[in-house]
Amino acid sequence: DTAVSQTPKYLVTQMGNDKSIKCEQNLGHDTMYWYKQDSKKFLKIMFSYNNKELIINETVPNRFSPKSPDKAHLNLHINSLELGDSAVYFCASSQGGGIRYEQYFGPGTRLTVT
C-alpha cells in the first residue's frame, strides 16, 4: 500500500502553461507539506497544511497555490510556469503538527519547464 502518492511522476511543459500536481496520503496524518528540491538536491519547504488549514507559506511566488480539499489530499497548482520552476516537487505528511515527528514523503514529481 502506497502511503504518500503523487501524480504525475514526470511533467514536461512549456513556459507560460498552468499545471497541477496531486498528492494523497492514506496514513491518517493531519499535516501535509510541499517541498521543492533543486538540482543541487537542496530541499526547501514551500507550504504546509494542518487539518486543511494553511500553516506555512514560505517565500513562494503567488503563482504557486496549494489546495487541500480534505486532510488526505494536498494539491499544488502552478500558474504561468517559468524555467526556474524546473525541479522535483515532493509531497510529505506527518502527524501532530510536523516537527516533533518523522515525515513521510511521496516519490516526487519531476517538473521540467522548456
Place this chain on the structure above:
Amino acid sequence: SQQGEEDPQALSIQEGENATMNCSYKTSINNLQWYRQNSGRGLVHLILIRSNEREKHSGRLRVTLDTSKKSSSLLITASRAADTASYFCATASAGRRALTFGSGTRLQVQP
C-alpha cells in the same frame, strides 16, 4: 536560510566499511532527524534524536547529537551496496513549524 550542513558532501567506501556523515546546525533545536534518499525516489525517515538525547541506535545506524557543538553524526556500520543513497539531516527548531533540511551527503558503497 539553510540550517543543516552535511559533511562530507560525497563519500565513497567499500562494502563492509563504516560510513560516517556529519551535520552541523546553527540555532537551538527540538530534535534532529536523518533521512535517506535513493536516486529518483522520495526521502525515507531513518532516525529521530531529541535535543535531550545524546545517542540513538537503529539496526546498523548510530546517531549522536552534541547540542553544545550544534552537531550530529550518522554512522552506518558494515555498509552494503544497498546503502548507496543521499543522506540528509533535518532540524526541528522551536518557533518553526517546518523541518529545515541540509544539502545532503552522497554515499557510494562499492561492492
